[in-house]
Amino acid sequence: MHVVVIGGGAAGFFASIAIRECNPAVRVTLLEKSDKVLSKVRISGGGRCNVTHACPEPNKLVHHYPRGGKALRKAFALFGPKETIAWFKREGVELKTEADGRMFPVSDDSASVVDALLLAAERARVELRFHAAVRSIHPPSLAHQGFLLTLADGSEMHADRVVITTGGNAKPAAYDWLAALGQDIISPVPSLFTFNMPDEPIRALMGVVVDPVRVRLLGAGLESTGPLLITHWGMSGPAILKLSAWGARFAHEAGYSFTIQVNWLGGMNEQVVRERLITNAEDLSRKNAINADPFHLPKRHWAFLLEKAAIPPDMPWGQLPHRDRNRLIDLLTNDRYQVSGKTTFKDEFVTAGGVDLAQVDHLTFESKVIPGLYFAGEVLDIDGVTGGFNFQAAWTTGALAGRAAATDRGQRTKRTDRTP
Numbered sequence: 458m459h460v461v462v463i464g465g466g467a468a469g470f471f472a473s474i475a476i477r478e479c480n481p482a483v484r485v486t487l488l489e490k491s492d493k494v495l496s497k498v499r500i501s502g503g504g505r506c507n508v509t510h511a512c513p514e515p516n517k518l519v520h521h522y523p524r525g526g527k528a529l530r531k532a533f534a535l536f537g538p539k540e541t542i543a544w545f546k547r548e549g550v551e552l553k554t555e556a557d558g559r560m561f562p563v564s565d566d567s568a569s570v571v572d573a574l575l576l577a578a579e580r581a582r583v584e585l586r587f588h589a590a591v592r593s594i595h596p597p598s599l600a601h602q603g604f605l606l607t608l609a610d611g612s613e614m615h616a617d618r619v620v621i622t623t624g625g626n627a628k629p630a631a632y633d634w635l636a637a638l639g640q641d642i643i644s645p646v647p648s649l650f651t652f653n654m655p656d657e658p659i660r661a662l663m664g665v666v667v668d669p670v671r672v673r674l675l676g677a678g679l680e681s682t683g684p685l686l687i688t689h690w691g692m693s694g695p696a697i698l699k700l701s702a703w704g705a706r707f708a709h710e711a712g713y714s715f716t717i718q719v720n721w722l723g724g725m726n727e728q729v730v731r732e733r734l735i736t737n738a739e740d741l742s743r744k745n746a747i748n749a750d751p752f753h754l755p756k757r758h759w760a761f762l763l764e765k766a767a768i769p770p771d772m773p774w775g776q777l778p779h780r781d782r783n784r785l786i787d788l789l790t791n792d793r794y795q796v797s798g799k800t801t802f803k804d805e806f807v808t809a810g811g812v813d814l815a816q817v818d819h820l821t822f823e824s825k826v827i828p829g830l831y832f833a834g835e836v837l838d839i840d841g842v843t844g845g846f847n848f849q850a851a852w853t854t855g856a857l858a859g860r861a862a863a864t865d866r867g868q869r870t871k872r873t874d875r876t877p
């Protein structure tokens with residue numbers, strides 16, 4: 458049997474290695490359109506590669522995927538972070554966990570992850586071909602047995618099974634060749650971006666981090682909580698990135714023009730804020746407003762909010778009029794900003810959308826439209842927030858699609874210790 462894997466990224470390598478380790482009788486050819494493989498792994502995580510996340514329970518893990526999480530639940534139980542950690546350990550790459558749960562190689566160098574994948578593929582005798590862009594796939598028919606692949610240089614290739622791991626792409630046309638196979642495509646839009654606010658004076662506070670804040674995407678019914686970073690362009694940081702991922706489609710449809718509501722105190726309600734301000738006004742009645750922040754916000758940020766509330770910084774705190782206090786409470790709990798445009802976060806964008814999961818088996822990632830055709834990685838309508846979740850989806854779907862493509866139907870979901 459000959460299996461062709463299309464796309465030399467994280468998912469393509471995992472699928473190829475899994476096939477060979479599962480069934481050494483199968484010939485595997487991995488086709489990569491460019492002259493490099495694993496490019497994203499190499500540049501990922503700022504060159505450190507955030508391989509996965511320390512979240513072993515599938516039921517919790519799925520909550521980090523704005524799209525595809527539910528479909529991955531059972532797959533994560535078969536091959537999740539625990540198996541990923543063990544796989545890389547077996548290949549000589551020890552992972553460490555940072556305080557926020559992200560896992561990196563102890564070397565802090567993505568090259569160790571790339572090298573491990575290259576070595577494992579070489580040992581498994583995966584046949585790697587560069588400059589091999591696949592243009593079209595013709596499923597088995599009366600005219601030919603198996604799949605017939607046409608490459609960009611006009612050459613053709615036969616395969617008994619095909620695994621597609623071509624990654625994400627925000628351009629809808631990039632999926633035309635898959636749609637031509639009868640696969641439904643969920644229209645792709647970018648995910649993971651920061652919010653531009655060209656008209657908001659808060660940009661003057663660039664570099665200031667407020668933690669935690671609660672941010673709501675008005676009109677979308679979405680909110681997230683976490684650190685927020687004010688940037689030269691607008692707002693970034695985990696709270697914004699998470700919201701950009703969950704609200705990726707809403708933001709796209711709104712032309713990246715929408716309003717967010719910020720609670721600068723992590724969601725503290727108005728009544729509690731009022732009580733804190735009143736008690737504080739009694740305790741600090743002689744202090745000036747600028748020195749009377751009971752919430753320990755960054756100094757420049759507190760000064761900014763006072764100015765926005767038209768409270769002079771030298772106003773004696775004990776004499777703060779009710780009207781001014783109400784304005785400040787409103788700003789602390791219900792501040793609003795107009796977003797106009799987006800910026801990709803450190804280029805760590807992913808694509809929301811892709812091959813519709815409704816037409817793919819959720820344990821084998823085999824197409825329900827064309828038997829013998831498999832998908833893995835970001836080409837599927839799966840994407841996670843930042844933190845190692847996108848690679849985990851690639852490892853999981855790659856390993857399971859590979860095992861299935863290597864195995865006779867009926868034995869597919871068996872767990873083996875050796876295979877990815």
Ligand SMILES: Cc1cc2nc3c(=O)[nH]c(=O)nc-3n(C[C@H](O)[C@H](O)[C@H](O)COP(=O)(O)OP(=O)(O)OC[C@H]3O[C@@H](n4cnc5c(N)ncnc54)[C@H](O)[C@@H]3O)c2cc1C
Nearest residue numbers: 464466467468490501502507590591624834835845847848
């Ligand atoms: C800068 C950056 C940093 C990131 N950092 C992290 C991180 O630290 N942790 C994390 O979890 N996620 C991270 N991500 C997301 C993560 O890299 C992707 O989700 C993951 O690489 C997807 O893997 P994949 O194998 O599905 O696709 P890809 O890695 O995109 O690989 C697809 C491969 O297919 C090839 N290809 C495409 N079309 C064809 C064709 N027709 N024929 C042949 N070959 C083709 C491409 O050239 C490419 O090599 C980052 C993303 C970026 C852009």
